[in-house]
Amino acid sequence: MRRLLSVTDAPAEARPFSSGRAWRLHPQVALRDEAFGALAYHYGNRRLVFLKSRTLVELVTSLHEYPSAEAALDALVGDTQRAAYRAALARLAASEVIDAA
Amino acid sequence: MLVEEQGTQDVEELHAEDVEELLVDDLLVEEVSIDGMCGVY
Amino acid sequence: MPPDVAVLPLKEQFTRGLDAPICLTWELTYACNLACVHCLSSSGRQDPRELTPAEARRIVDDLVDMKVFYVNVGGGEPMLRPDFFDLVSYAVEHRVGVKFSTNGTRLTPERARVLAGLDYLDVQISIDGAGAATNDAVRGEGSFAAARQAMDNLAAAGFGPFKISVVVTRQNVEELDALAAMAEGYGAQLRLTRLRPSGRAVDTWEALHPTAEQQRRLYHWLVGRPDVLTGDSFFHLSALGQPLEGLNLCGAGRVVCLIDPVGDVYACPFVIDREFLAGNVRDPGGFPAVWRESPLFTSLREPQSAGACASCGSFDACRGGCMAAKFFTGLPLDGPDPECVHGHGEAALSEVSARGDRPRASLGHSKVRPDGTPVPLPTPVRLRPAARA
Numbered sequence: 219m220r221r222l223l224s225v226t227d228a229p230a231e232a233r234p235f236s237s238g239r240a241w242r243l244h245p246q247v248a249l250r251d252e253a254f255g256a257l258a259y260h261y262g263n264r265r266l267v268f269l270k271s272r273t274l275v276e277l278v279t280s281l282h283e284y285p286s287a288e289a290a291l292d293a294l295v296g297d298t299q300r301a302a303y304r305a306a307l308a309r310l311a312a313s314e315v316i317d318a319a
Numbered sequence: 320m321l322v323e324e325q326g327t328q329d330v331e332e333l334h335a336e337d338v339e340e341l342l343v344d345d346l347l348v349e350e351v352s353i354d355g356m357c358g359v360y
Numbered sequence: 361m362p363p364d365v366a367v368l369p370l371k372e373q374f375t376r377g378l379d380a381p382i383c384l385t386w387e388l389t390y391a392c393n394l395a396c397v398h399c400l401s402s403s404g405r406q407d408p409r410e411l412t413p414a415e416a417r418r419i420v421d422d423l424v425d426m427k428v429f430y431v432n433v434g435g436g437e438p439m440l441r442p443d444f445f446d447l448v449s450y451a452v453e454h455r456v457g458v459k460f461s462t463n464g465t466r467l468t469p470e471r472a473r474v475l476a477g478l479d480y481l482d483v484q485i486s487i488d489g490a491g492a493a494t495n496d497a498v499r500g501e502g503s504f505a506a507a508r509q510a511m512d513n514l515a516a517a518g519f520g521p522f523k524i525s526v527v528v529t530r531q532n533v534e535e536l537d538a539l540a541a542m543a544e545g546y547g548a549q550l551r552l553t554r555l556r557p558s559g560r561a562v563d564t565w566e567a568l569h570p571t572a573e574q575q576r577r578l579y580h581w582l583v584g585r586p587d588v589l590t591g592d593s594f595f596h597l598s599a600l601g602q603p604l605e606g607l608n609l610c611g612a613g614r615v616v617c618l619i620d621p622v623g624d625v626y627a628c629p630f631v632i633d634r635e636f637l638a639g640n641v642r643d644p645g646g647f648p649a650v651w652r653e654s655p656l657f658t659s660l661r662e663p664q665s666a667g668a669c670a671s672c673g674s675f676d677a678c679r680g681g682c683m684a685a686k687f688f689t690g691l692p693l694d695g696p697d698p699e700c701v702h703g704h705g706e707a708a709l710s711e712v713s714a715r716g717d718r719p720r721a722s723l724g725h726s727k728v729r730p731d732g733t734p735v736p737l738p739t740p741v742r743l744r745p746a747a748r749a
Contacts, residue, residue: 221321234328251331263352263355264352264353264354265350265352266350266351266352266353267348268348268349268350268351269347269348270346270347270348270349271346271347274347274348302347303347304334305347306347306348309347309348310351311346313350
């Protein structure tokens with residue numbers, strides 16, 4: 219099936235995010251830097267997601283370099299913020315901005 | 320708003336899930352489904 | 361709180377403008393083989409200053425540099441451009457998505473097959489009624505049949521889900537269920553969009569725009585039909601209850617703009633008027649310079665005054681409505697939308713009426729007779745026999 223700008227089936231909601239797995243930026247997502255962080259546009263589901271921190275942008279764009287999301291969090295995010303960023307990744311997974319590598 | 324009033328110490332004492340939701344929803348990720356603007360095309 | 365986190369919600373960020381538009385509209389030509397009574401761009405006659413194929417490709421290059429996600433292509437009738445397919449291919453090959461709008465008269469079976477093979481492409485067929493009677497009264501005799509043929513051609517070519525786009529009018533608002541059924545029949549998506557008093561609609565809007573009661577019914581119908589797209593077109597109705605899907609604000613000059621067939625850049629496709637002209641892509645710096653530096657856009661990105669709407673509890677939901685709707689009905693931009701759901705627009709409109717202040721319709725690119733008088737609208741469609749590629 220060709221890659222469309224049309225709406226695909228609704229993503230599985232509330233699938234628990236497993237940070238022990240390897241993740242990557244979804245191949246159908248285009249990322250554009252903005253002053254506040256980045257805009258992510260998913261060509262498949264037409265969702266526009268606003269990544270509101272540079273750290274989150276760095277995390278998402280380098281996710282694929284790590285064996286697991288947890289390893290990426292360890293490397294890039296301070297202790298006290300890890301829970302928040304882990305939850306952010308879970309949100310991004312639910313919106314299909316990232317998918318399992 | 321709850322998040323703005325919390326220091327780092329207080330955050331650890333709250334139920335992890337609640338904290339995560341508050342922080343994420345407002346501070347890190349925001350989403351909108353965008354079919355276009357003004358409806359033209 | 362992490363020090364690098366931006367604190368403004370997305371909606372507020374958008375009102376200040378972005379580095380690149382999100383929903384950019386690009387009208388490829390003013391030429392059109394239809395003459396719809398409400399055409400937002402007053403199309404019909406090709407403009408001799410139309411951008412060349414090379415200039416058009418340069419715009420795509422600029423969009424790639426700016427990382428624009430997709431472009432909404434229209435016109436006039438974009439498929440009348442001889443380089444239409446070249447341009448569309450060029451864009452999608454560089455991963456600039458194309459969503460184009462067409463009346464379908466040139467969407468032959470062969471062309472449907474070509475389109476079906478392209479990535480990052482969306483097609484939208486325009487109709488304004490569930491049947492020829494309602495539709496052709498606005499778009500011209502034969503236009504409904506032509507549009508349905510195009511839909512059949514897309515379906516036969518295995519294009520996949522296309523869109524059926526309808527401008528909501530007083531006459532077709534009774535046909536929403538039938539339109540939804542039509543879309544379902546094709547596996548297509550229905551889009552309903554708002555009629556603005558722009559282009560040729562400056563004169564026909566009063567007769568065509570849905571009544572207040574119809575708009576309330578439309579709102580509730582939309583709420584019950586989350587599968588129907590609106591392109592964020594009815595955000596003025598969000599004051600009626602739960603907000604409709606979308607950003608619910610005017611993105612003109614902030615999130616969207618129009619590039620017209622001669623390279624003029626306007627704040628949005630509904631304000632093709634000198635008042636909202638930001639620049640031209642042929643100026644030094646091209647489109648990127650206009651988007652980033654034009655005085656008009658800079659001023660639109662300043663905080664806008666709520667003006668007369670400041671004391672209204674619904675302002676947050678509707679943001680004062682549509683700039684174009686206010687401009688072309690002669691209402692002040694910092695006041696209620698003419699179709700304000702609380703009726704504040706109606707009061708304002710009667711004052712305007714008394715003063716006779718409304719911007720008059722300009723001929724634009726509408727077709728004219730040899731003696732210079734406008735051709736009566738809508739004109740019937742003259743289809744080529746057996747529509748060959």
